[in-house]
Amino acid sequence: MKILVTGGAGFIGSHLAEALLERGGHVVCVDNLRLGSKDLIRHCFDDPRFEFYEFDVCDTEKLGALFAERAFDRVYHLAANSDIQKSGADPAIDYHDTFLTTVAILDAMRKHNVKELLFASTSAVYGDKRTLLREDAGALSPISYYGAAKLASEAFISAYAAMNGLAVNIIRFPNVVGERLTHGAIFDFIAKLKANPRELEILGNGRQDKPYIYVADLVAAMLAMEYTAGVEIFNAGVETSTTVTRIADIVCEEMGLKNVEYKFTGGEVGWAGDVPRFQYDLAKIHAFGWTAGHTSDEAVRLAVRGSIR
């Protein structure tokens, strides 16, 4: 299969590209390297079935030329903004990188008759619901520009699928962790503790409590999807969760640090737009036949080990 992975030089995209190559695919990555890095996919460059292009997915001229040349069988659209705190101060970032990239991909698929799409969505589309989150929950009310841009993307996917006979799987990821992190609490804590191993600033009150999925488990879910005309939405996650303070404890344990003083900035949320706790209803994806292989705490510990090596 000839596959396009957008955001392929990012954290999750790099793992996905590697797994697709292992399965014998021809993988073309597009990334503007604003948040990702060629270092994350350096090991793929030796494979003759791997190609990398550095450009913005919203550059419709370059994207159109690539679609015209390559005749893709499927697109995995992962390119998006992942710095949610930064877009809190500048909503245009999520409008461009998270929403307009999706529109650009959908329109290229329409023009070049590509039918299969997997879209990387997020728990942030639900907003701060405080109930078990089901895929068929009623009105969704994101509380971040990022969540809004993903929900708007889902709406455009629905329309493009209906108008053009696309077969789409939307997976709403929870927090994803593993080797090659580019952002997030684990990434930040390790960097802060390397700079000062005596104290650690923790955003919020540390009681934010969310499910963390191990990246290899998520990639397995992405690869298990089946493609039939229409749009299927799946929550993918784990039934367990980890508090931010527990993450700090695990990072300290794995870095061999004792008596680190935690300095909480206070408040229920880490930053504006942060959803402090959520849990998914996973009945749909479990019935489909996929279950994560690691608990949330195990995922966090593996990610820390992979990041401090």
Ligand SMILES: NC(=O)c1ccc[n+]([C@@H]2O[C@H](COP(=O)([O-])OP(=O)(O)OC[C@H]3O[C@@H](n4cnc5c(N)ncnc54)[C@H](O)[C@@H]3O)[C@@H](O)[C@H]2O)c1
């Ligand atoms: N990591 C998580 O916890 C998490 C949770 C929910 C959803 N997601 C989604 O999964 C996907 C991958 O996230 P990630 O954690 O690997 O983030 P990441 O930042 O490591 O990867 C995203 C990649 O997209 C690229 N990109 C951004 N805008 C682009 C543009 N306009 N044109 C070309 N490339 C562009 C970046 O340079 C980066 O390499 C994203 O869609 C993200 O919203 C991630």
